[in-house]
Amino acid sequence: MTANIDLIVFTDLDGTLIDHDTYKWGAAQQALTALSDISAGVILASSKTAPEVSALRTELGLGSWPAIVENGAGLLPAHVDAIESTTQYGELRRILDGIPTELRDLFRGFGDVTIDGVVEMTGLSYDAAALAKQRAFSEPGQWLGTDSQKSEFLERLTxxxxxxxxxGRFLTLSFGGNKVDQMRRIIETHHPKYTVALGDAPNDVAMLEHATFGVVVANPHRPPLPPLQGEAGGQIIRTTAAGPLGWNTAILDLLDRLELH
Incomplete structure (x- = not known):
């Protein structure tokens, strides 16, 4: 990798580069090839674990770039398949289990269920769900209570x-760090001329607003994001097509706009 490049793309996965229902990314192949042709960086930025992202990063041919994992709580270096073990996940679970039972039972985390339970929650294959349970920094889960109960739950955790x-799917708990924190670190290292960020969920907003151009990828499975900072001026754009098809169109349009070919 070069320290100075024209473009780095930061992309969420589920519902963005990856189809919400099928977990396929093939509809984005044309844009991924175009990015490869100009030696652009592509950084996967996801709530997924390092083992999950490592496998996908290899499949996409992006192993020479780092990846942002567990919603930015960790960074998977380039050419590395796993993150050294940490004590953060165990400590997080200990704190979670100390919450009063009437609130604790309203949060169904990955650590509360078997691999089959993660399959049920996510629609992943059994093998992919097993990788999703190999967590180092954070705990995603489903909130089963009311908004007021959620506020009390989060206040106790804070x-x-x-x-x-x-x-887009889960409420994820961690000791801090988010996608934009890791994004800043990568930008400081590589000094790209332009950055593009793509996402569909609230946890992507800071990343979208920090990029030269942010792309809100349509996701019919969730409410659309509200108007974002920079959207009125054209820094933030929205796709019509959902998932990888919308991703593909947005990237090709931006490459034309930036005259990067």
Whole structure:
């Protein structure tokens, strides 16, 4: 990799580069090839674990670039398949289990269910769900209670230094760090002329607003994001097509706009 390049793309996965229902990315192949042809960087930025992202990064041919994992709580270096073990996940689960039962039972995390349970929650294959349970930094889960109960739940966690980020499917708990924090680190290292970020969920907003251009990828499975900072001026754009098809169109249009061929 060169320290100075024209473009780095930061992309969410589920509902963005990857189809919400099928978990396929083939509809984005044309744009991915175009990015490869100009030696652009492509950084996967996801709530997925390092083992999950590593496998996908290899499949996409992006192993020479780092990847943002577990909603930015960790960074998977280039050419590395796994992150060294940490104690963060165990500590997070300990704090979570200390929450009063009437609130704790309203959060169904990946650590609360078997691999089959993760399959049920996500629609992943059994093998992919097993990778999703190999967590180092964060705990995604489903909130089963009311908004007021959720506020009390999060207030109790905040007292122990735990923060929450709402993604397209899950509420994810961690000790901090988000996608834009890792994005800044990568930009400081490689000094790209332009950056593009693509996402569909609230936990992508800071990343979208920090990029030269942010792309809100349509996702009919969730409410659309509200108007974002920079949207009126054209820094933020929205796709009509959902998932990888929308991703593909947006990237090709931006490459034309930036005259990067």
């Amino acid at each position: 007292a122990h230094g735990v923060v929450a980020q709402q993604g």
